[in-house]
Amino acid sequence: MRYLPHTPEDIKEMLEVIGVKTVDALFEAIPESCRSKEPLNLPRAMSEWDLNAHMDALAATMAPSSEYRVFIGAGSYNHYIPSSVPYLLSRSEFSTAYTPYQPEISQGTLQGIYEFQTMVTRLLGMDVATASHYDGATALSEALLMAVRKTKKKRVAVSSLCHPFHREVIRTYLGPAGIEVVEVPYGEDGRTDLAAVGAMDDVAAVAVQSPNFFGVVEDLASFAQVIHAKKGLMIASFTESIAWGLVKNPGSQGVDIVAGDGQSLGIPKAFGGPGLGLLASSKALMRQLPGRLVGTTTDLDGKRGFVLTLAAREQHIRREKATSNICSNNGLCALNAAMYMASLGGTGFKRLAQINHNKAEYLKRKLMDAGVKITFASATFNEFVVKFPEGFEKTYDRLLSRMIVAGLPLGRFYPELAGHYLLCVTETLSKIDMDQLVKEVTA
Amino acid sequence: MKEISQLVLPEDVKYATDHEWARLDGEEVVIGLADYAQDQLGDIVFVELPAIGDHFDKGDEFGTVESVKAVSELYLPMGGEVVAVNDALEEAPDLVNTDPYDKGWLIRIKPTDLSELGEMLDKSSYLESLDG
Amino acid sequence: MSGYRQGDSGLILNEPLLWEKGKKGRCGFSLPECDVDEVAFDAEFAGDGPNFPDLSEVEVVRHYTRLSTWNFGVDTGMYPLGSCTMKYNPKVNERQASLPGFSDVHPLLPEVRNQGALKLMFDLEHFLKELTGMDAVTLQPAAGAHGELAGILMINAYHKKRGEIRTKILVPDTAHGTNPASGALCGYMPVAVPVNEDGIMRVEDVRALMDEETAGIMVTNPNTLGLFEKNIREICEVVHGKGGLVYGDGANLNAIMGYVKMADIGVDVMHFNLHKTFATPHGGGGPGSGPVAVTRTLTPFLPVPRVEKLKDHYHLVTDYPDSIGRMMTFYGHFGIMVRAYSYILSMGGEGLKEASAHAVLNANYIKERLKETFHLAYDHTCMHECVFSDAKQEPYGVSTLDMAKRLIDYGFHPPTIYFPLVVPGALMIEPTETETKEDIDNFIDTLKAIAVEAKESPELLKNAPTRSKVRRLDETSAARKPCLSG
CATH class of the missing domain: 3.90.1150.10 (Aspartate Aminotransferase, domain 1)
Known part of the structure; x- marks a missing residue:
């Protein structure tokens, strides 16, 4: 097996140092009653060439956008x-690194994510953007949870013109935590019904997608006005990032939190994933944000550098009181989006x-x-x-x-x-x- | 980290086993974080405080202090209504490290029951609790 | 070869931030001609567009190429980051993922045009079932923590279906922070289970804590000390006896493939980390993929859509009334699934077992060779990782952090440090199966040399690293005055 380098001599020498006769003897640390008796019933190893043929055949049944x-x-x-984007992204210094826990040897990832965060704040007109979430649906669910934490109200309003699958994910995330999700109907103009939000009480936030699922651009500023009067937060979501090249951004319309899909930013569709969740907020909500954040600092010589920061919000420190359980996010997709936006x-x-x-x-x-x-x-x-x-x-x-x-x-x-x-x-x-x-x- | 003998423990405040301190000032009480706690946490980067007018019972969590690698809840050693918070900590959370009993105070409360102050530890009993 | 220092200082190029370069009017993108008429956008909603720097293609290419040289990946060198399983990421898997039939396909096309992707998913689910003995798998969760959330949601739905309200969940001291955080999202209060003097859980402790208000237990096995939880069967019986369920955190599955099936030892639901065990690249912070496997008890609660086979056709089925619902917009990180599937087929069943065997061999070899030099937290045969501490170096004023940073100067990625929390000053080493004996020996000799330096010239460690792009960074000022965008 080409990924397993040990020769029989290597193994023999190592076992001698450890003081056991066979590798299997090491597994005697596992009680007999827990060990499998049968070999794995999995296919035999394929050669690289057979494997390529097998994968080509599977892929050939699909309908790629290059043909359809x-x-x-x-x-x-x-x-x-652009060809330059996947080419740069395949540099294995980026792709084969782990989360940048050791900043001195992760400055490439860290600066790249800092630039990504900056471009996302500029795209959306917001103060702070996180280093990424899984996708638009999970980012939007987290945004609603932020609003619930911040306002301490247990009800949220979600436009019926948010992506239907986003709404399903929201129910999965919020239901078990006892948070009520109220759907806001839409009108004959294909826009979310503003008056319906006006009639709601005691809501932590209203989430409105713009452009919405029908492609219609929503009047976010009016929703922001109505929900702020009720001491709730305004959340905007989106699925098509390219829209912000023409449409006025959410930040300029009084939006508190923006959650959306970044797949349009140069990320292959890949049958739905991995994509990219974008999450940005006003400065006032910075410490409620879930997920990683990269910030600037200086090193011992006073040189500019980048680190993961505000980690006290996160699960590895705050455990059950963390702002989210998120750990691995979609960092490489964020870098992908940054390369695309820069291009x-x-x-x-x-x-x-x-x-x-x-x-x-x-x-x-x-x-x-x-x-x-x-x-x-x-x-x-x-x-x-x-x-x-x-x-x-x-x-x-x-x-x-x-x-x-x-x-x-x-x-x-x-x-x-x-x-x-x-x-x-x-x-x-x-x-x-x-x-x-x-x-x-x-x- | 400081040895116990190096800790600064003024006589004019009372202590809680959770390492908050309380100082009577007129009819109000000022609450802060004792030297031991700030030293254990290390460089404090953020202090989250309640809003003026919030009401807490004795033992309620009223905020958090964060260092780079740790976060700790703040518990109110006596019940009361928040009448002031130390806004200076927003810009300079390190005041809790450098001047925990004066400029690094946390909140000021109007106590519900002043006798709860009497139930807190004086310097010598607090020191004993640290040794234990 | 042994003892040679891989790290050296070479030419390190500087590179400014993106917006510190470029010039208005440049473009690194081949904008297509517009073959239709211009139509102005509705003035009421029109904005100014983003203020991005304008750069040429070569500026972008140099920018990211230079940035990449400041990074350390598995392809750069040994990356023994405990509990992260940083094994080699085979390149053939990248080829598969980039096939247009996989990368350039829309998720909402009619099913007749998606048969290859659905077959791949169906078969990958089957492989994961076979590896663990579980009855059903969902590939949807995006990462390990997302899989944990799916699993806990299913446990929650199971109890609810039986009309029970449970409010607590048992989580051992050694658990990853994601475990209590995932539990909290369902409103479960985590109750800590201590580890005994051998570094594992005792049945009596679990029995004392487990009651009918407790939803179950989250177990990482082997645990984060690299030790197999020997009492797992009895622990599972105790939990089941009180109507609870057992969640298996599969972060450490790389130790036991082909040796232990999770279903056999009493686990009801578990997640996999495809980016750990199945060699998909971690990407400097994701995308990962966190499939979840369940036994029959929990099958009705799996997320939708599920992939099913009817005769010769594969379908996405959503009609499950007890399902916890959807976890993501589409079907999960399909691109990562392709790589994991390709990996499993490259290795075969025997190869996977051999991978686990060599991972365990390497960790035990490191443990034996270093246990005189560093304090070993628990001296037992370990599985795929071993945990030391800085107890022997502390008298010289040298900490785990200093040793980790010194390793960087020698050209290694440091191990996981200060985790698990039960070992103060922990150094958690997971070599994985893909390192050569020479590299492992070099790593061991380097750590021994660092231990000598700790004694003789601790300032070398205190000042480390000196050969990286930047030296130690001021994390305190970064957090006090956050600057998160430029």
């Missing part, structure tokens, strides 16, 4: 990733967002021209809801066989929207792709 025209976003977005730059980021918007608006207009109903008239980014004609399922399957995935059917998530589809367009789809979709849909 996929008009689905819904929390996982297809964007171009785009501020100017590039804005332009990319504009291209995404132009394309989505093009498809919207073309579909409208062809007589397809656009369900919500409000401003959207990248994604929008359409009502396709009766019996569209057959067309959907026909398109699939032509390697076109014509959006996400919404009936499963919103029964009142059966027959409606959520479409997504990014810079990776061309005018030709969109024209073809319109033609097929209306054929």
Whole structure:
């Protein structure tokens, strides 16, 4: 086995030092009654070449975005990733390190994460950003738990236009802790019902996704005003980070905590993970933040350096009183996102967002021209809801066989929207792709 | 870390076995952290204090002190209402290290029952509790 | 080879922060042409876009290349970080994960287009079941602590289903901090179980603490002292006897693959750390992956969706009324699962057992060769890691931290320090199975040399490291005046 370097001589010499005859004798430290009698019933080791062929065959059954025209976003977005990003990310000094417990030999990771935190605060207009969470759903759940700790109220309001899976994760996290989750309905404009929040009492926070699950941009400032009057916290979430190149950021709208998905920032879709959870807050909530934070300091010679800091919030010190149980997060994905944001730059980021918007608006207009109903008239980014004609399922399957995935059917998530589809367009789809979709849909 | 003989233990305050101190000042009581506790914790980086107007019973947790590698809860040695907190600690938490009995005070309370102060330890009994 | 110093000072390049370089108008990204008309964004909601520095591609590439040289990874050298299982991360697994069929696929496509990924997940679940004797597995949790949370949520749901309210959970002194923190998320108060003079739990202690208000116990076995909990079967019986369940923290599974099946010793639910035992790269702080295995008792409570096979087709099934629900947006860290699956197939069943055998051999060899030099907390045959302390060096004013920092100058990553908490000044060494005997000998000789330095010239240790990019950093001022962004 190529990963196990010991020769029989090595083993013999080591056993002599230890003073036992066989390696198995060391396992006599385990009571006989606990030891397995049968060998493992697992496949025999494969050669590298057989393994590659086996994996290639599995991968070949899939529908990669390089071959298919996929008009689905819904929390996982297809964007171009510059070759330089995965190349840099594969430097094993980054990828094969552990959490930077020894800062003197982890300055690469630490500076990289510090830069990431900084770019996230700039992207979202917030004061502080953490070193990463698992994904948008878990970051949003943690944000709600922060609000509960801070306000000591046991009820939270969550927009019904937060990603349906995010809402499911929120219930998993908050339910057993006895926290009530109230869903805020949406209106005919495809926006969360502000008046409904106004009518709620005793809520720790309201969470509103923007752009929401329908792609519609929400008026976060108005929600912030309403919830602050009730002494609750305003939480904004999102799934498409690229939106912040065009849409005004949450920090400028009075938001206290922002939680979202960073997968759009150069991270492969990878069948849903690993992605990246972004979590940022105002300075007042800094010590309630769960997860790792990197800060600047100086070394013995006065030279600038970076360390993990404010660790007293974390499980390895505060144990059951920690702000979260999180330990390993998605550090390498954070670095991935930082490399991507650095490659785009501020100017590039804005332009990319504009291209995404132009394309989505093009498809919207073309579909409208062809007589397809656009369900919500409000401003959207990248994604929008359409009502396709009766019996569209057959067309959907026909398109699939032509390697076109014509959006996400919404009936499963919103029964009142059966027959409606959520479409997504990014810079990776061309005018030709969109024209073809319109033609097929209306054929 | 300091030997017990090196500890600064003023006579004009009373001590709790959790290492808080209390000093009567008019009708109010000032609460702080004793030298022993600040020394054990090491460099204090953050002190979390309650809000003015909060009410606590004897033995309630009223805040926390953090050093780089540890965190410790603060327990109120006597019940009362918080009338002032030491805002200076926000910018300079190290005052708890450098001047625990004066500039590094934590909170000022209006006691519910002043006799609870009498139940706290004087210097010599506190020293005994440290030896034990 | 033995005793040679791997660490030396070379050319260390400086590199500013990203926003200290660049120039407005540069771009390191090949922006596509826009083949449709420009459409202005709704003015009511339009913003200014982020204030990022503008950099060329070469500036970005040099920036991160230089940063990387200040880091130490498993590929750099021996990384004996106790309880973290920093074994070699095989490169072929990276190839698999980057196949477009795995990396470039959307999670919400119709199932007929996802059969390969679902088969891989189904088979990986099967492998993990076989390794532990458990009945069912979820791959969804994102990391070990997330798996713990899933497990505790299932225990909570189980008791609730039986109409019982339990408020406490037993956690041994030696446990990782994530254990009590995970319990707290379900409202469980952790109750500490002490370790005895042999470094393991006593049945009587568990019996005295376990009652009908206690949900169960969280056990790491082998524990964080590297010792097998010999009383585990009896302990599990006591816990089960009071209606509780046993959670197995799989952080240390690398010691016992093929030797012990967790289900056989009484564990009801456990997590795996794919980034430890199954050789996926830790990424300097994740992404990890923390699958959870359960026995039949807890199967109904597993997170959804679950991967199932019907005839020749694989499906994602959500229809489980007792499920604790969803733990993540999608199905977990699929990219990490691909690597772990590839690793298991490279090793085979026999290879995995051999990996555990060599991990245990290496740890015992280190323990034997260093126990005269350093105080050994518990002198028993250890499993995959051994725990020393600085008790013998303390008289010279030298601490565990100083020795750890000195190891850096010699070119090694330090072991885990000051953990487990039950050993003051702990040095927790886990060599893993992938180190050569020469490197292990060099590590041992280096530690012996450091022990001599501790006695003769302690200032060398106090000042260490001196060969790294930066010297010891002021963590106090970092925490007093937090500067978390620039």
